[in-house]
Amino acid sequence: MSAISFQSVSKIYPVKKGSTGQALHALNNVKFDIQEGEFFGLLGPNGAGKTTLISILAGLTRATSGSISVLGSDVQTDFAAARRKLGVVPQELVFDPFFNVREALRFQSGYFGVKNNDAWIDELLHSLGLTDKANANMRQLSGGMKRRMLVAQALVHKPPVIVLDEPTAGVDVELRQTLWQFIAKLNKQGSTVLLTTHYLEEAEALCNRIAMLKTGNVVALADTSELLKAASSNVFRFKIDSELPKQLADKARITGRIVQFPAHDALEIETYLSAVREAGLVAEDVEIRKADLEDVFLDVMTRGHSSGVQQAMGASV
């Protein structure tokens, strides 16, 4: 049985009364399955439909057509069973200012009908580094602590399927490591994890399989290793102090002083280097590195389907 099955999910937001805009197709016929035990990454730029898809999965939003099931339970027709199997960490940093950390976790357990949950609550607090905040009011927590509290609240009922929507936004590096160690441990113990993140190196490090969304469509779906293999092999990277000529700049990915070109062979690299020299510029800190998930992501997003990625999709869908 699939942990999560997206069956031709579409979401259309109708035109608001009085406005002249077009109906927004937030999701178009999204269909794929996530198997039990997977650590699955859902990537895409802002507005691609990731959060809409997760909202439909969580029962916060209804699909215009299609359906989603969690371990066989439909999220609409059998919502109670589906929600018991699902632990969702919402993206917004929300909290209830009336209660302290332990109270909030006890109530959350209660909503799921879980009784005498203190042992597990203690374990969650310990694993997420919140033990000494157990009796602190939610208002007194820092942003990073509130974020970890969202994770704890999502896990009080020990859900077999965990959904994390941008869980590391605003969390510092050390705490991010703690969080990932904990989630990875749960994944090893059998939980299925669905993750959306803007930190592509996190997705590359953690996810065994990845789907990419662009304007509501699945544009890539493959094992992470396949995606990386299929990507344009290498990246030629250097730093430069002045502006590149236009014909070169169009092909490059430029971040401040850092310039990166996709490179398949030595000839290509030579061509780029001589073009830089002809322009009277000096390339510093020159290196050639393996393409990473960010390169694949940008490739997919600019070209729709990259040929390599399509091959990878064909191999593993």
Add this chain to the structure above:
Amino acid sequence: MNGWQALFYKEVLRFWKVGFQTVAAPVLTSVLYLVIFGHVLEDKVKVYDSVSYTAFLVPGLVMMSILQNAFANSSSSLIQSKIMGNLVFLLLTPLSHWSWFVAYVGSAVIRGLAVGLGVLLATIWFAKLSLVAPVWVIVFALMGAGILGALGLIAGLWAEKFDQLAAFQSFAIMPMTFLSGVFYSIHSLSPFWQTVSHLNPFFYMIDGFRYGFFGVSDVSPWLSLGIVSAALAMVSFVSVYLLKTGYKIRS
């Protein structure tokens, strides 16, 4: 704890933690009403032959506090959760619409009764109060609080901003409670305004409640019971329906 019990307990604890504001403050307001109106009008207004004006006023103020605070509890809890965004913690749970209804209305009833009891204990010293039929007192207190708790639930779901809720409270709930015969018997009104008062369901809640204390009322308590029951059934139906369809909370 079952799901609904957890939510019910959380809602009760929510207002209890700020009890000074949610229970003590409305009790003080009602005592002030009693002291001022009782002092000014005690010798000038005769409502029922056997009942002093101050004594007449006590049950009305108790019921008014029950109604207003039951409404305030469910409505403000919901709008706060919606605006703070923490309603999502409930939306992600398997709680059914019935659980939501029972928990929100149940906790509103508790808040209403807590304030009502507070007002009664604080004002009972000012007047000689009889208690002819306590069952009526309890029945009308529970049903009145239930109606306003459900109305608060509806208003809390509907409102998107605090000022919309404040408008609902100021322009619907307040006038209907003040014009329901808390401070006067409707027999003292002109026939036209008597007819208007008879259209106000709040009038029956207070009249029936008062009957429990004095054994006299403007209309038969059975008529009041019928109308109040119908009102309770109606607002309950509407609020359960809105919860079931996810009105303004699930898109």
